[in-house]
Amino acid sequence: MCAAFWSPSWDLPRFPPLLKPQFQSTIAHSRIIELAHLISENTSTIENALVAHKLPTPSFDPAVSVTFPADITVARDIVLDATQELHDLLIPPMNLIQRKASYNKLACMKAISRYSIQNCLDVGETKTYAELATACGLSERPLKHLLRHAMTMRIFAEPRKGVVAHTAVSQLMRNHDCKAWLELGTEDLWPSSVKLVDALGKWPDSEEPNHTGWNIAHNAPEPLYERLAADPKMAARMGASMSATITNNPAFDPVHLQRSFDWEALGSSLVVDVGGSHGTVAISLAEKYKNLRLISQDLVSTIDSAAPVPGDVADRVQLMTHDFFTPQPVEAEAYLFRQVFHNHSDKYAALILKALIPPLKRGVRILVQDACLPDPGTIPGWREIDIRDMDLLVKTSFNAWERDADEWRELFAKADSRFEFVRITQPQGSALALIEARWTGEA
Incomplete structure (x- = not known):
């Protein structure tokens, strides 16, 4: 990972990653004691914070609901990683394989x-x-x-x-959106995941969106997003499922987008949220930054199903129909793509960026809020599991991959050499990074 343009704000756990296997047999006894101390120390930190915030202690009782305060993020990361490592050290390797592959x-x-x-x-x-x-x-x-x-x-x-x-x-699981997530996962995505390796063998190095495990599992010739466009029931289930993931996971809270960039510096500039769905993110930015003007673009079917923009920001937020594979019609100071590119292989992601070029002036910012794969062991392990799972999910469903820092830089260079890669910022506790580029072409 290139430190020159990678600026994550993760606070890493104060203990080393999993030790190399060749050293495990000689020092495993000291490691389990070290892990036990880490668990005890940081669990006390969590408990004290919950008491200070007058919050209940975690429980599986359905009557108890706990929202963890932000000031214990690091302590939680340490405890979650340490308990998992301690568990894995204390069971035989074959049991570990069986449990991970259940x-x-x-x-x-x-x-x-x-x-x-x-x-x-x-x-x-x-x-x-x-x-x-x-x-x-x-x-x-x-x-x-x-x-x-x-x-x-x-x-x-x-x-x-x-x-x-x-x-x-x-x-x-009784929640409507969570139930949709459960249905999507077990009926659509699980059978597709089983066929991921078959797809890799059948279509090696393909970047086409219909060469996936999903296509094999469901005997479908078209890309998944075309099926979603033609099947309202399936599209609704996908939408509700994504809503469940975001609503119930603070790591996807749009507030992290606000923390990733100096939006105040844009003043009353126009920002276009490309592929912005129903405008939720654009509305949240407009509510926070009172001078900012925003347009949220998406396909006709998506815009037609959107609720009206709230009255307090209706004069600064517009919903617009636009296919991001076609030339961008709006001239703006910044263009935002939130979780758009991870559904597209480099071939098609580059086409999306090329379609953005016609109205660009020198200095315009391109802001991409998406996952950025870390180097192994550089973020808390339990968070890395989630991002690695999503990496394989987008491959199974869309024949794309999540990207690491080098791959993000390569994507912009592949689209056009006039895109200048600026930086990647990852706020603490966020599942998504902000990848920033600038247009250096003619004004």
Whole structure:
């Protein structure tokens, strides 16, 4: 990673990454003690902060809801990484392989989703397996075996033998958007993931969006985004699923975009949010920065389904139909792309950037809020797992990859040498980085 243009603000854990295997056998005993101390010290930090903020301690009780304050982000990172490493050190390697490769976890979730088991039990209510089987339509014996496996993941609980109750996790599955996420994952994405390696073998080095595991799994000739455009039900499920991911994960909060760039310096400039969906991000920026003017562009079907812009910013936020593969019609001081490029291979991402060129003047900023893959072991491990999962997801679904810093720089150079790469900024606690470039062509 090139330090000259990479400026993350992660506070890294105060302990080293996983030790190299050849050293494990000689010093593993000291490592587990070190991990135990880290867990104890930082758990105390978390507990003290929760008390100071008058927040409840974490619990799987569905009646307890905890929002962790920002000032314990580093302590949480340390505890989560240390507990995972300690767990992995204390089980035999074969058990570790089996647990990491468990395909049965998704089988349980698919059953819960398919039979809407989470909705057959009210929060605070208990039912026997027989009662739950009658309510959901799945036979009692498989229901019992599936749910007892799910309970090992904190999904449902058995407070006394033969009786099922909700946990905070299974309760969340009752949420409309979370239920959509569960359906999308088990019905669409899981079968596609199984076919990822087959797609790599069938179409080596392809950048075409219809050469994916999703295409093989669903016997579909068209790219996934064309299917979404033609299938309103599937598109709604995808949209709700993405909403669940963002709403329930502070790492995707649009507030991180505000922290990534000096928006005040733009004054009353015009910013175009390209591929901005229903304008949510544009509206949030307009509400925060009172002089900023914004246009949020997306396809006709998306703009037509958007709610009206709130009255307090309606004079500064406009929704506009535009296909980002066609020439950009608006001249602005900055163009924002939030989670657009990670759905496109370099071939097509470069075309999106080329389509932006016609109205550009020298000095115009191109701001991309998207994932930036870290070098291994340079961010908290539990966060790295999430970004590596997303990396394979976009490959499985769209034949694209998430990009690291070098690949972002190469993408702009591939599109046009007049794009000057400026910097990458990653606010603490954000899943997304801000990749900034500047147009150096003729004014």
